[in-house]
Amino acid sequence: MQDPGKLPRWILNSDASAMRFRASRRDAGMPETIRVRPWPKRLAVASAVFMVALGLTVLVGWFSHTPALIQFVPQLPPMTRNAAACSLLCGLALLMVVFRCPRWLTVVCAGIVSAISILTIVEFVFGVNAGIDELLGSPYIPIRVSSPARMAPMAATCFALGSLGLLLAPRILSKRYALLLGLNASIIAAAGIATCMAFALGSSDAFGWGQDTRASLPAAVALLALGLGMLALAWRLDPEQVGIPRWLPVSVVIVVATSAVGVWQALIADGYKPFAVVPAVVLGGGWLMAPIFGLTIYQAQRAHSQAAALRQSEARKSAILDSAIDCIMTIDHEGRITEFNPAAERTFGYRRHEVVGKELADVIIPPSLREQHRRGLARYLATGEARVLGKRLEMTAVRADGSEFPVELAITRIPLDGPPSFTGYLRDITKRKQSEEALKRSERFLAEAQRLSSIGSLSWRVATNDITWSEQLYRIFEFDQGVPVTLDLISTRVHPEDIPLLNDMVDKARSAVSDFEYEHRLVMPDQSVKYVHMVAHGSRDQEGRLEYIGAVQDVTDRRLSEEALSEVRSELAHMTRVMSLGTLTASIAHEVNQPLSGIITNASTCLRMLDAEPPNVDGARQTAQRTIRDGHRASDVITRLRALFSKRDTTTEAIDLNEAIREVIALSRSELQRSQVISRVELADYLPTVTGDRVQLQQVVLNLLLNATDAMRGIDDRPRQLIVRTERDEGDQVRLSVQDAGVGFGPQGVDKLFEPFYTTKTGGMGIGLAVSRSIIERHHGRLWATPNDGPGATFSFSIPRGRQTNTKAQ
């Protein structure tokens, strides 16, 4: 059932004065408001008022002994009191139904009529007197019938039918009951018409057509009014009253046939023989006309309902066209526009009336494509060969202002007889095209960015092992674009030494959602090695499936640069070490000469002991042992020197910083003494190990010691005290400080101290501190200088502790 607001416009736009009809249909369960024509109600009201007036007039005539009010025409039979009462009550009941008065009022009025009329019929049928005839008084007008007070049988029958119909009327809301009411009313009206016609034909004896069909003229008029009133009611109650009631053809047949019978009877009563020419023509013609009338009305009814259905269909189609988001337009076989919906109006900037009748090609197709369109239409009409029908096409269309825009178009042929016509469904896809273009652009941008940065991206659905790679990733791995990627395929490129790393990564990724970062090598078909750095982020989708999105960067160039840089740094570090070797020459000589001296002295002693008489064998053995010990000592010095000054690659190991410092101090002790430096070494107990390059860190320590010694070289007014201290620093760091009592540095000096080639020494190159700082920074630490409260400065470095256990200072 439609909502009133969505009813087709042609229904809602009917006469403004139309009354509203509300009907709650059981099958719909919702109220319905339909405007209907006003005349059925008016006719029903008029009929009812007439019946009330007639009945009242006759009754007043009877009670006031005024025959003129009873008979109207003196020679005609009077209307009985009961018939008048029935007319009055039926009129009231009809009014009550029309105006929807409480139902019990209708039941009372119609019930009394039913009782009177049915009892009267019973009296006729069984030839009894139930005492009902003179209920309202005796007739005082002479009349040639057996029971002058009794209502005519025809009137009784019709009032019985009518009152029963009215009793039911308030319940009549469905087609079925409207049909019953209509037929019922037709019979009553037919009887009334027939009787009236008998009177109209001037029958000398109105009762001539049989005792059982007699009625007075007022009663006949009352019955006619009742019939018409109930017909109007039925018409109005018919839920499909927008058309012609279905029962109308039948009722017309009844009315016409009955009227013919009535006229035929009247003619016979007038003196014709029953089958003389005139009565026979009247009866035959009437009976012939009855079905013709009925059929005609039926045809009209059908045409009307088809027209209504067509209007509805049109309304629906119109509603669809009006509300469609897509442009819908139809063209005829000449390519002329026959329909152009509001969406098309909005899209193309034309009004419907401006374009209907014009050729579609001239309206919406850009000039360059018009000829093609015309040829296509002509080809289809000539050969039936369709290239575009039923397909989804993309083309360019043009608006009223001449601007062109992309559209998506589907054309279908309208399945009708006659010359072909077509419907086009068209959609403006400018925005979609723009998004597509933006997407393509974005993809190109991404691909280019990936190419420039040597970063490829990938996704990996763990459960299904679906791996998707970007173009750049194919380039990095040097696989053909689009080759299905599998873990096995990937492993063919991974450096054999890094395969365990790959397996480890895959295992971790499969076991749980995680983020990971790996760097490994690839071996290309030409045996060149690439370094790739991979970062991946794992997540679960809505179904809980694990997926990784990752980025892989070719870091070969960076790695090679880093290696080259590392080599240069290493060279530089070595160079500075060798330079400090010069400074330490005297110290080194001292360190070597000391055990050599012991060796020579012990060996001489040993020889002398053996040469003595008797030989002092025990003493000789002891001195020989000391010789060996000093030899080892000399060897240790050489080993330390080699470790510190030979050229070597950078290594990473756990280092006991205290131990490393002690070695450096041992090597430089002589230099410190020679420079009259008093050194104090305060090494922290349980200092955590650090991870790094032992020799490079020792180089830094040596550099700081030599710098401190140099800084105190000219100092004579105070002890040349040097403090070497290790301690734990905050944040799990290990700190070394070298404090001197030297010349210190001015405020402008501290910034420049660590710059390369900045020096205050006459013989220095100024790269020691710069190299030291670069070494410490490579160990993720920092190197800095602070002036002392007193004279001199303190140089410190701090580097993160390693993962090894603590070491105890000795």
Added chain:
Amino acid sequence: MTTTRSLVSVVDDDESVRESLPDLLREFGFAVRAFSSAEEFLGSDCVDQTKCLILDIAMPGITGPELQQELKQRRQKIPIIFITAQRDETIRARMLGEGATECLFKPFSDTALSAAVNAALD
């Protein structure tokens, strides 16, 4: 070579020197005392008896030359043989200029040592 058992004192912070040198000197027939520092030597009762002092130049605390000056101030005329692992002729010249009997660079031969000590005792 003399047969008198003159006392030779050795002052060196290096333990191996304090072990090896006295043994060799004893083989030469000297009485020997070894000290690890100048302070220890000055605090001992051997200063007056020492006929020859073998002295390391570079030592923590009082250095060899400082001890030499100290002894001069005390008017102790003990012949001094400096020994050093630092082969530096300028130091040697300075030490000899200051009155040292000899200045030996480590390592030195037993004959050089013997000659120096005997020269000091003459």
